[in-house]
Amino acid sequence: MATFLKKPLKLALVQLASGVDKTVNLSHARSKVLEAAKAGAGLIVLPECFNSPYGTNFFPKYAETLLPSPPTIEQSPSFHALSAIAAEANAYLIGGSIPELEPSTQKYYNTSLVFSPTGALIGTHRKTHLFDIDIPGKIQFKESDVLSPGNKLTVIDLPEYGKIGLAICYDIRFPEGAMIAARQGAFLLVYPGAFNTTTGPLHWALLGRARAVDNQSYVALCSPARDLDAAYHAYGHTLVADPSANIVSEAEDKETIIYADLDNDSIANIRSGIPISTQRRFDLYPDVSAGQK
Numbered sequence: 001m002a003t004f005l006k007k008p009l010k011l012a013l014v015q016l017a018s019g020v021d022k023t024v025n026l027s028h029a030r031s032k033v034l035e036a037a038k039a040g041a042g043l044i045v046l047p048e049c050f051n052s053p054y055g056t057n058f059f060p061k062y063a064e065t066l067l068p069s070p071p072t073i074e075q076s077p078s079f080h081a082l083s084a085i086a087a088e089a090n091a092y093l094i095g096g097s098i099p100e101l102e103p104s105t106q107k108y109y110n111t112s113l114v115f116s117p118t119g120a121l122i123g124t125h126r127k128t129h130l131f132d133i134d135i136p137g138k139i140q141f142k143e144s145d146v147l148s149p150g151n152k153l154t155v156i157d158l159p160e161y162g163k164i165g166l167a168i169c170y171d172i173r174f175p176e177g178a179m180i181a182a183r184q185g186a187f188l189l190v191y192p193g194a195f196n197t198t199t200g201p202l203h204w205a206l207l208g209r210a211r212a213v214d215n216q217s218y219v220a221l222c223s224p225a226r227d228l229d230a231a232y233h234a235y236g237h238t239l240v241a242d243p244s245a246n247i248v249s250e251a252e253d254k255e256t257i258i259y260a261d262l263d264n265d266s267i268a269n270i271r272s273g274i275p276i277s278t279q280r281r282f283d284l285y286p287d288v289s290a291g292q293k
Ligand SMILES: NC(=O)CCC(=O)C(=O)O
Pocket: 048, 130, 131, 168, 169, 170, 171, 173, 193, 194, 195, 196, 199, 200, 203
């Protein structure tokens, strides 16, 4: 049997309730991550913009400097908090995302930091597709008013488990990145995200299941809890889809932690039963295959 996930993994997604106080948010994230680790999670995920409110007016105020790496604690308290939390939890930690200011260009990014169980930084992802939408009478949002897009796709190796693909929220609408990660061997595609109460009911679960069925990989979507006092109403509904595209765990809109037990057989069985990964006709779509390793 082919191996994609080297050993069973308990995944935890923290649907965190954050407010305006970054220090409080970091300390609250620590307590929820430690709770998940105590429950046996080996990989723990936080939501998009987990330590600030979500909105273009908040990005500059909450932005931290990550480069050159490692930053000082003054440049990035979140970097240091996440590193320490991962080590204390003895678990892999995907630190949702934070607004980043790149000092040399003065550009802002929406950036995810990933730490190993020793607290070492093992990967970063800058959101590559910015959330610019306009649905009249419902929602208008333009991340590109403030943010710049990242310029790389991200696959990270967790040595004991295998590879994961990482992208942020709106990135999920573009299936090419997920497909490239899966073709590079990712057993799991992770999206810290903050859909809203308009597009969430329409597309959140559908997109999670779509990326799972396309790639026959586990998919994890991790949202903030909904806060009706905030300007932006996150959808919540943090979820995990399995490689057959069943939703195996899903939150409602309040703060909670959801768990899923990931295993290699679930990936190997669907990939051998419906072997789309070996049946692709890249001769017919070379523009898609150009990004493959
Ligand atoms: N934070 C985001 O990228 C939101 C994406 C979203 O809501 C969507 O519909 O896509």
